[in-house]
Amino acid sequence: EAGVAQSPRYKIIEKRQSVAFWCNPISGHATLYWYQQILGQGPKLLIQFQNNGVVDDSQLPKDRFSAERLKGVDSTLKIQPAKLEDSAVYLCASSPSGNTIYFGEGSWLTVV
């Protein structure tokens, strides 16, 4: 079974530029998550989708971050404009139901 796919794996951008990350969840998983993991910290939930609807985006900085999940499958997370403090790993994860969450390998963002 294929895992959660993410791209790009690594990205370096200058502050105030924009960036987009793509995620393809495990086939059949209705729930999709984006987590932010800053160096030295545990992952923090940014947004959770159930099919193509948003369940929780309470910790998403909506002035600069946006996410969508069209057709209830793939998802895109965008940051515009990026700040230095956005340097982190952006982890996509998916879940069929019942609490077990499976993570992708992450997209590593450095803002300079």
Add this chain to the structure above:
Amino acid sequence: AQSVTQPDIHITVSEGASLELRCNYSYGATPYLFWYVQSPGQGLQLLLKYFSGDTLVQGIKGFEAEFKRSQSSFNLRKPSVHWSDAAEYFCAVGGVGTDKLIFGTGTRLQVFP
């Protein structure tokens, strides 16, 4: 408040030695508990999970964890550590009716030959 505490930021052990990583949680309902491992440059891999039943759960790579409700703990153990176990380990808590996980800050494991 819901939280997870991993009191050890960094642990160093010799290869072949036993390992115990500590995890304490605060959760207002019946907790679901998880341990994930993150190797350098990689995402998080699920090691094991506890939902209910036997409080000693077995996971992949020879790891086990014991749920102790009275102590609000879910410590991870391995009887003999291998050099390839060097990684960051995260404890997480979720609950019935929610699939949102709250993570601890992680414990970095270093293994000496």
